[in-house]
Amino acid sequence: MSKYPSVIETKDGEVVRVLNEGEPSPIDPRKLKLHEANPRQGDVGQLAVSYKENGFYGSVIVDARDNRVLAGNHRVKAALALGMERIPVQLIKTDSEMHAIKILLADNRHSDLATYDNQVLTELLQVVAMSDKGLLGTGYDGDDLDDLLNE
Numbered sequence: 001m002s003k004y005p006s007v008i009e010t011k012d013g014e015v016v017r018v019l020n021e022g023e024p025s026p027i028d029p030r031k032l033k034l035h036e037a038n039p040r041q042g043d044v045g046q047l048a049v050s051y052k053e054n055g056f057y058g059s060v061i062v063d064a065r066d067n068r069v070l071a072g073n074h075r076v077k078a079a080l081a082l083g084m085e086r087i088p089v090q091l092i093k094t095d096s097e098m099h100a101i102k103i104l105l106a107d108n109r110h111s112d113l114a115t116y117d118n119q120v121l122t123e124l125l126q127v128v129a130m131s132d133k134g135l136l137g138t139g140y141d142g143d144d145l146d147d148l149l150n151e
Contacts, residue, residue, distance in 0.1 A: 006018060019092035019093055019094065020090060020091075020092055021064050021091040021092060021093050022091065023090075024059040024088045024089060024090045025088070025089055025091070026086035026087065026088060026089075027062075027086060027087065027088075027089040028085055028086060029060075029076045029079045029080050029084060029086075029087050030080065031067070032060070032062060032067060032068075032069050032076055032089070033066065033067050033068045033069065034068070034069055034073050034076060034077070035068045035069050035070060035073060035100075035104055037101060037104065038069075038073045038104060038108075039105075039108065040073070040074070040108045042073070042074030042077075043074075043139070044074055044077045044078045044081060045078075045081075046139045047074055047075060047077075047078035048078040048081050048082050049136065049137055050137045050138070050139065051078060051079070051082060051084075052082070052137070053133065053136050053137025054137045056075075056079065056084070056087060056088070058072075058075075058088070059072075059088040059089055059090040060072030060075050060076055060087060060088065060089050060090070061089075061090050061092055061103070061107070062089050062090070062091050062092070063091075063092060063093075063094050063100050064091040064092060064093050064094075065093070065094060065100070068100070070092070070094075070100055070103045070104045070107065071103070071104070071107040075087070118148055118151060121148060122145070122148040122149060125138070125140055125144070125145045125148065126145065129142070129145055
């Protein structure tokens with residue numbers, strides 16, 4: 001049973017459905033189905049490096065109707081590449097295939113719509129670059145930092 005209500009009211013009195021089915025559970029990534037319609041291309045190698053350096057955080061979002069991954073396809077691929085036997089999975093209940101595809105698209109698109117404050121990013125990268133392992137596990141490298149410094 002989920003600790004979340006089935007709906008949450010907004011400040012304007014509208015309701016937003018909560019799709020979570022219970023709490024995240026450790027599930028074997030080999031039992032999950034990657035969504036064949038996922039248009040996103042990710043860098044599985046960089047994710048694997050990040051997991052080894054920083055750990056696996058967050059949950060993969062899986063449709064409870066058919067066990068397909070809606071958010072986290074590349075996280076699953078990286079976990080499989082590393083031979084991980086369990087990863088955190090949050091099951092959600094979608095209404096239909098169309099609803100599932102809209103969630104898949106929204107998850108990918110929302111990160112595309114974000115921007116960076118390059119000054120803050122540069123400062124963070126400089127701090128991390130000076131650490132023992134440098135930028136390992138961040139997805140950034142020295143060339144990225146140099147490009148930001150030269151803007």
